[in-house]
Amino acid sequence: AQSVTQLDSQVPVFEEAPVELRCNYSSSVSVYLFWYVQYPNQGLQLLLKYLSGSTLVKGINGFEAEFNKSQTSFHLRKPSVHISDTAEYFCAVSERRGRRALTFGSGTRLQVQP
Amino acid sequence: NAGVTQTPKFRVLKTGQSMTLLCAQDMNHEYMYWYRQDPGMGLRLIHYSVGEGTTAKGEVPDGYNVSRLKKQNFLLGLESAAPSQTSVYFCAGKQQGLNTEAFFGQGTRLTVV
Numbered sequence: 704a705q706s707v708t709q710l711d712s713q714v715p716v717f718e719e720a721p722v723e724l725r726c727n728y729s730s731s732v733s734v735y736l737f738w739y740v741q742y743p744n745q746g747l748q749l750l751l752k753y754l755s756g757s758t759l760v761k762g763i764n765g766f767e768a769e770f771n772k773s774q775t776s777f778h779l780r781k782p783s784v785h786i787s788d789t790a791e792y793f794c795a796v797s798e799r800r801g802r803r804a805l806t807f808g809s810g811t812r813l814q815v816q817p
Numbered sequence: 818n819a820g821v822t823q824t825p826k827f828r829v830l831k832t833g834q835s836m837t838l839l840c841a842q843d844m845n846h847e848y849m850y851w852y853r854q855d856p857g858m859g860l861r862l863i864h865y866s867v868g869e870g871t872t873a874k875g876e877v878p879d880g881y882n883v884s885r886l887k888k889q890n891f892l893l894g895l896e897s898a899a900p901s902q903t904s905v906y907f908c909a910g911k912q913q914g915l916n917t918e919a920f921f922g923q924g925t926r927l928t929v930v
Contacts, residue, residue, distance in 0.1 A: 807860045
């Protein structure tokens with residue numbers, strides 16, 4: 704079984720400031736790691752994913768994340784946020800075999816202020 | 818190419834009523850999933866399917882049933898709706914292969930009064 708913990712339910716930040724959204728996971732098997740973004744009243748859109756290889760993963764909209772196996776973390780970062788980045792962000796893991804369903808964290812609401 | 822389409826988008830039910838949510842995909846997804854999203858809890862897996870004619874329970878299956886008679890459709894049924902089933906429901910699909918991503922529908926907002 705897997706579990707995902709997003710330590711911050713809300714993160715307020717000023718426009719053009721850097722931001723880090725934290726994610727830790729636990730799993731007894733090898734997993735893939737994902738970050739999804741959800742804009743108001745919309746579905747989920749994939750930001751980035753870690754499957755294997757380089758631990759620094761770059762995604763869309765200037766976001767990147769770093770996989771740290773020893774700390775079982777997959778934190779999301781952006782060096783300079785925009786108002787349009789205001790949304791809810793979900794960290795998720797999926798098994799590499801079997802049903803390959805996503806297990807989600809509880810989400811972090813990023814609020815970018817002018 | 819519509820992707821993953823959910824119908825209806827909104828629905829209000831009275832306690833005890835039944836309804837079916839439809840998820841249709843035209844992306845040749847082998848795997849399909851139903852999730853519910855509740856505030857502060859992220860998305861939780863209700864049921865899933867790894868192919869036409871097969872379904873299985875997820876983490877929160879009680880009060881729901883599913884069917885996948887055709888590969889492109891995955892139906893979620895509520896036989897007797899309860900207020901605890903008030904939620905936003907998301908369908909997702911995924912192709913076979915290790916490196917494929919899941920694509921989500923736009924969601925169905927269900928209120929049970």
